[in-house]
Amino acid sequence: MIVFCGAVLVAPAMCQRDLSYDNVVVPQDRVDARDLGYAPVDVIPDGESGITSLTVAPNGDIYGATSGTRAHLFVLNPRHGYVQPLGVIPGVTSVTNAVVVSADGDVYLGTAPDGSLLKFSPHEEYQKQIQIDRPLSVKNLGKPVTGESIAAMAIDRTANMIYGLTYPGAHFFEYSIASGKATNLGVVAETIPFSEKFEKEKMMSRMLVVDAQGEVFTSGEGGSFFRFDPKTQKLEKLSIQAPAVPGREPWTRVDAFLLDPSGLIYGGTSDGYLFRLDPAHLTVTNLGKALSQYRVDGLVRSSGGALYGVGGGKDDMARLFSYEPSSGAYDVLGFVDVNRRPYYTWQAYSIGAMVCGLDGTVYIGEDERISKLYLFYPESGQK
Amino acid sequence: MDGNWAALKAGSDGKVYVGLACHGCNGHFVYYDSIKDHMVDVGDLTSLSGESSLGLGPQSKTHAKLGEGKDGRIYFATHGGWWFDYARFATPEGYPGAHYMAFDPKTGAVQDFGIGPRFEGINTGAYDPKFNRIYGLTHPRAHFVFYDVATGKKVDKGRINNWDSICRTLGIDDEGNVYGSFGAGRIFEYNPRTDEIRELDAKLPVRAKGVSLGRDYDKSETAWRVVVWDHETKKFYGVEESASTLFSFDPAAPAGSQIKILGQMAIADLAARREVPYATLSLTIGKDRKLYYAAAGAEFDYVSSAGVAASHLFTYDLRTGALVDQGEMHVPDGRPVLGTNSADTGPDGTVYFVGAVSTKGDPPGEGYGGKIGDTPFRLALFILHPKGN
Numbered sequence: 138m139i140v141f142c143g144a145v146l147v148a149p150a151m152c153q154r155d156l157s158y159d160n161v162v163v164p165q166d167r168v169d170a171r172d173l174g175y176a177p178v179d180v181i182p183d184g185e186s187g188i189t190s191l192t193v194a195p196n197g198d199i200y201g202a203t204s205g206t207r208a209h210l211f212v213l214n215p216r217h218g219y220v221q222p223l224g225v226i227p228g229v230t231s232v233t234n235a236v237v238v239s240a241d242g243d244v245y246l247g248t249a250p251d252g253s254l255l256k257f258s259p260h261e262e263y264q265k266q267i268q269i270d271r272p273l274s275v276k277n278l279g280k281p282v283t284g285e286s287i288a289a290m291a292i293d294r295t296a297n298m299i300y301g302l303t304y305p306g307a308h309f310f311e312y313s314i315a316s317g318k319a320t321n322l323g324v325v326a327e328t329i330p331f332s333e334k335f336e337k338e339k340m341m342s343r344m345l346v347v348d349a350q351g352e353v354f355t356s357g358e359g360g361s362f363f364r365f366d367p368k369t370q371k372l373e374k375l376s377i378q379a380p381a382v383p384g385r386e387p388w389t390r391v392d393a394f395l396l397d398p399s400g401l402i403y404g405g406t407s408d409g410y411l412f413r414l415d416p417a418h419l420t421v422t423n424l425g426k427a428l429s430q431y432r433v434d435g436l437v438r439s440s441g442g443a444l445y446g447v448g449g450g451k452d453d454m455a456r457l458f459s460y461e462p463s464s465g466a467y468d469v470l471g472f473v474d475v476n477r478r479p480y481y482t483w484q485a486y487s488i489g490a491m492v493c494g495l496d497g498t499v500y501i502g503e504d505e506r507i508s509k510l511y512l513f514y515p516e517s518g519q520k
Numbered sequence: 521m522d523g524n525w526a527a528l529k530a531g532s533d534g535k536v537y538v539g540l541a542c543h544g545c546n547g548h549f550v551y552y553d554s555i556k557d558h559m560v561d562v563g564d565l566t567s568l569s570g571e572s573s574l575g576l577g578p579q580s581k582t583h584a585k586l587g588e589g590k591d592g593r594i595y596f597a598t599h600g601g602w603w604f605d606y607a608r609f610a611t612p613e614g615y616p617g618a619h620y621m622a623f624d625p626k627t628g629a630v631q632d633f634g635i636g637p638r639f640e641g642i643n644t645g646a647y648d649p650k651f652n653r654i655y656g657l658t659h660p661r662a663h664f665v666f667y668d669v670a671t672g673k674k675v676d677k678g679r680i681n682n683w684d685s686i687c688r689t690l691g692i693d694d695e696g697n698v699y700g701s702f703g704a705g706r707i708f709e710y711n712p713r714t715d716e717i718r719e720l721d722a723k724l725p726v727r728a729k730g731v732s733l734g735r736d737y738d739k740s741e742t743a744w745r746v747v748v749w750d751h752e753t754k755k756f757y758g759v760e761e762s763a764s765t766l767f768s769f770d771p772a773a774p775a776g777s778q779i780k781i782l783g784q785m786a787i788a789d790l791a792a793r794r795e796v797p798y799a800t801l802s803l804t805i806g807k808d809r810k811l812y813y814a815a816a817g818a819e820f821d822y823v824s825s826a827g828v829a830a831s832h833l834f835t836y837d838l839r840t841g842a843l844v845d846q847g848e849m850h851v852p853d854g855r856p857v858l859g860t861n862s863a864d865t866g867p868d869g870t871v872y873f874v875g876a877v878s879t880k881g882d883p884p885g886e887g888y889g890g891k892i893g894d895t896p897f898r899l900a901l902f903i904l905h906p907k908g909n
Contacts, residue, residue, distance in 0.1 A: 139833045139846050139847055139848065139849045139850070139904065140850050140851065140852055141849060141850070141851050141852075141857065141873075141902040141903055141904055154683075154684040157605060158605055160605070161605045161606065161607065177703075183717075183719065184678065184717070429611070430610070452610065452638050452639060453609070453610045453639075454606055454609050454610070454660070454661070472606070482682055482684060482685075483682050484682060484683060486661050486679075505678065505679045506663075506677075506678030506679040506680075507678075507679050507680070507681075
């Protein structure tokens, strides 16, 4: 027996997971996660894996791009179910909501900091061995706006046109896939809003949306909506604004856009509001907030018609919510967490992109130093 | 005060500095004056952070190692207590974030360097006197962060792990490189010269997982629990979480040979069991070239302990490789040491632990830490004078 001197000093360790935590996360029969590659070796490295772009190709493949010390492109074929890294995007550190796929299956990447528009033409990618460090074979289509990074892109597959926003100048551009010509069509923000010294950016939306008529919508300075009419080639500042707490309009962005089959546009703002924009009548309806948090980091429509979104900012913990347009009802589904003990567990705190696949599966891209792709099944048991 | 984790430093001035935890209330920074043989309460961490009466989640802990700078100051960071399943994360009433701090023994004053990671606590940490930095892993988002004292820069290097398996000790070598455990028994290295995180090929001797519920559900079994750096052999010595396996980690060794298993720091009757008591943070290197480790006699985590049992003192002789269970730990009046979660060695070779000891039957009051089962306990600093010191 060892005898100690004792000097009496004037709990529990609740930093571990217990069963109650399952009550605050997305139901575990509706969510899963994928490593970005074949773990543990053939995966997109930590520090390069933040998912900041996701898109659905016409054939149903999910393409994604990462940001970090290097940027990677990956694909997920829902039939195969795993993420296949396709290579390092040369000279690029960031691709933010700027991956689009044309009707013929070519993948276009809007890059930062270089600002080039790149084209990747997939060809039997699933037959190829994963080589994480392999440069992605791309064709450089030039810089739509000289001296500017590409901050977001959208595509009109019918018109074969790509639209985008640039950083830091907030330029709006179009790129004709047929002619290979890029046109700078003006800016959506002229000045940096009056702010604290650490806020040095013009305000523009983090996404764009093309409506059923081929018109393109963004948000710009003052939270105002901008519309581009391809027929008249006119970029117009509209008299309607994204919902904001009064007084916060100068710092308001649209985080996410979604075109509903009805022709209406849904979106989420930096203040966390969900809204509906009627492009025919140019009216905006504030649908309120699902969460007390800022941001709508992603927004999708499920095959059943419900909307699913994720809120929370970079310093926060992301939560998934749903919105039922027919009833106006929100439901907070919880943290984006996957618990498959004893095999793996992981929780996403920051979300960079979100899409809904052709089969109804919702894909949620985590944007952190170590990131995974989450699969959420909207209506339990029926995709 | 209801617990202490990692926060113990035997200073060069003969004082022993301790961070005490209090869930739902204010943690305290205290020290034991070995010359005067008394304990001094420097203050509560919420007040020292300038946050008392603000209605914020309190600064309830120092949950990481304390360190001594070349200027003689004791550097540390704070942590939150209750997390409410993160329902209050980033809310006005939630935890505002960990503060980096320094205590100056000459003046008795604490300097607050302000909040580092917003809304998060420093769950794990270490101070490096070479680069004069306080390093940390945050809870819950498991980011690797640091505060550069000289420049005042606060840096967030991003996420390292999942919240439920954040390793509880960062190790720092003589060159100022920082090491931590992540993933399934893996190790990362942060190099302050390049400012880069590198993931090593080394693999900790983590026991294969069994059922997913029970202890394994509540507590991580994939990381090292504690490591200490040996200036002589230039190796880390550590205990991992799953079976209290003792290992050495030589960062300079070729990949594949950096980790060596040295034994198991568990009481013989319990060592082979699935429910071997969870490894403690109580490991230190003595002046006599022995590792001192306090193993729990039953799953120990203060009021969340599984039962009442005396801790055992283990020694591992770095010269001979002899691993010895020295037996139960008791204070002079016979009361057993119910568990510990920090250890350090003083400049004179005295070994210190902080943990729980049963009360003498006095009613709950000042210093009452809670109950383990039906046994009320107090927090205590345990002092061991190894033979030959």
